[in-house]
Amino acid sequence: MYTQFIQELTNLIGKNNVLIDIAEQKKYVSDWFGRANGKALAVARPANPEEIASIVKLSEKYHVSIVPQGGNTGLVGGGLPDDSGHELVLSLERINKIRSLDALGKTISVDAGVILENLHKYAQEHGLEFPLTMGSQGSATIGGLLSTNAGGTAVLRYGNARDLCLGLEVITAEGEIWNGLRTLRKDNTGYDLRDLFIGAEGTLGIITGAVLKLVPLPKARLSALLSLNSPSLAIQLLEYVQTKANSQLTAFELISDTCLNLVDQYFPQFAYPFSTKVPYCVLIEISDNESEEHAYELLNAMLEEAFEMNLITDAIIPQSLAQSKRFWEIREHIPLSQVEDGKNIKHDISLPISKIPNFIEEAKKIILKQLPNARIIDFGHLGDGNLHYNVAAPKGENVDAFMKNKVVVNELIHDLVDQMGGSISAEHGIGANKAHELVKYKTPTELNLMKKIKAGLDPHGIFNPKKVLL
Numbered sequence: 001m002y003t004q005f006i007q008e009l010t011n012l013i014g015k016n017n018v019l020i021d022i023a024e025q026k027k028y029v030s031d032w033f034g035r036a037n038g039k040a041l042a043v044a045r046p047a048n049p050e051e052i053a054s055i056v057k058l059s060e061k062y063h064v065s066i067v068p069q070g071g072n073t074g075l076v077g078g079g080l081p082d083d084s085g086h087e088l089v090l091s092l093e094r095i096n097k098i099r100s101l102d103a104l105g106k107t108i109s110v111d112a113g114v115i116l117e118n119l120h121k122y123a124q125e126h127g128l129e130f131p132l133t134m135g136s137q138g139s140a141t142i143g144g145l146l147s148t149n150a151g152g153t154a155v156l157r158y159g160n161a162r163d164l165c166l167g168l169e170v171i172t173a174e175g176e177i178w179n180g181l182r183t184l185r186k187d188n189t190g191y192d193l194r195d196l197f198i199g200a201e202g203t204l205g206i207i208t209g210a211v212l213k214l215v216p217l218p219k220a221r222l223s224a225l226l227s228l229n230s231p232s233l234a235i236q237l238l239e240y241v242q243t244k245a246n247s248q249l250t251a252f253e254l255i256s257d258t259c260l261n262l263v264d265q266y267f268p269q270f271a272y273p274f275s276t277k278v279p280y281c282v283l284i285e286i287s288d289n290e291s292e293e294h295a296y297e298l299l300n301a302m303l304e305e306a307f308e309m310n311l312i313t314d315a316i317i318p319q320s321l322a323q324s325k326r327f328w329e330i331r332e333h334i335p336l337s338q339v340e341d342g343k344n345i346k347h348d349i350s351l352p353i354s355k356i357p358n359f360i361e362e363a364k365k366i367i368l369k370q371l372p373n374a375r376i377i378d379f380g381h382l383g384d385g386n387l388h389y390n391v392a393a394p395k396g397e398n399v400d401a402f403m404k405n406k407v408v409v410n411e412l413i414h415d416l417v418d419q420m421g422g423s424i425s426a427e428h429g430i431g432a433n434k435a436h437e438l439v440k441y442k443t444p445t446e447l448n449l450m451k452k453i454k455a456g457l458d459p460h461g462i463f464n465p466k467k468v469l470l
């Protein structure tokens, strides 16, 4: 049966676009860390939505499941096949054109395989900006970003992927092309089909195109690194700068001392930025539509007052826009230095912002009681209430032995998050890795509604089985 399927698939999209060879499949079956490995029946690389529609019909005929894949930067195993060797990975990498840009309406229509960084460049050439930004933007695709409802560093100001999407084109389980590429900002005509596919992690359909919102490109973007003594002061600082800068505040990232040390250790070109060790620091970003001088004026005035209010202990104000960018490089090297440091137990959680200091304090107590000397590597998009709360083995301890604590640590952290009214996945999604936990933290009513949606849109369970819902 599989031989016949591969033959027909090859007839549809050509031999060069059906990867059977294990070596050729490697980058599509292992994750960004190079750790989670699945096995694929084949990797299909179609050239357009019509080819995807035909592949869906063929897969339906042969009961072959499809795992849609964009840039494969997802961190929860959602875009990887299982280890049966029976699933088809469907890569959108060849469907990667910018379709059109409407400068007046500030919208852009793109293929789902467009890489985020390429979209940024294109919009900038037109004096506009697509304001979703994150460390993986050199590989992550629009289809993947929408399917995970990705967040990133500017959610505070512009919202997440869902907030930036106006319309979608999707291949349904029947192999039909749904053209929902509307450019409307208002459209109350029944159920919002677009919103069903956003954040569905490829379990309801395959996104092939999208209409996205653009915003005017700011004249200047300035960042500063501010040290402070506690997360509680960081929350007070957030409230203060939000009042002062209002919509000009485009990012507010919390970074702990452990993160700065790790980056310094593995990437010495990004040395510890402060002259003395600090428990926490915040990376703030101001976007200004007038001028660089105007941005500096606002930043300086705010920081002066923040010092007077004893919110911050030190501030590194950039001497140039280039130095400003360098602060972001430090931030982006946190995940990279964690890769160098070895495996750790990761959590991508969100909480009501006011509860974050209390969470950080409680979580530390709980973890250190269970695992004295464990290293806590915490950082995140504080302005969105989103923390990346990672627990690593004590220095010198065997990492594989430490990772055996993963289930216990996940439960301790996620139970605490749940008690505080938070979420076990702020922006990375559920994928394969957290599907078993969803059952615990969603109510039966929520799970039932989700299962009904899945059964209605994908009755034969062809799209990304065992992801999100078990």
Ligand SMILES: Cc1cc2nc3c(=O)[nH]c(=O)nc-3n(C[C@H](O)[C@H](O)[C@H](O)COP(=O)(O)OP(=O)(O)OC[C@H]3O[C@@H](n4cnc5c(N)ncnc54)[C@H](O)[C@@H]3O)c2cc1C
Binding pocket: 032, 067, 068, 069, 070, 071, 072, 073, 074, 075, 077, 078, 079, 080, 092, 112, 133, 134, 135, 136, 139, 140, 141, 142, 143, 144, 145, 146, 147, 148, 149, 150, 151, 152, 153, 201, 202, 203, 205, 206, 207, 208, 335, 427, 428, 431, 464, 467
């Ligand atoms: C260094 C680094 C930094 C990161 N920072 C952030 C961050 O700040 N914020 C954040 O939210 N995420 C972040 N991520 C996670 C990741 O980049 C995002 O989840 C991104 O949205 C995934 O896009 P992708 O194209 O790589 O999707 P993939 O990894 O290929 O797929 C992700 C999911 O979407 C599905 N999918 C992909 N394309 C389609 C499609 N066209 N139609 C239907 N389903 C599809 C897949 O099946 C899978 O379930 C980071 C990752 C890394 C490695």
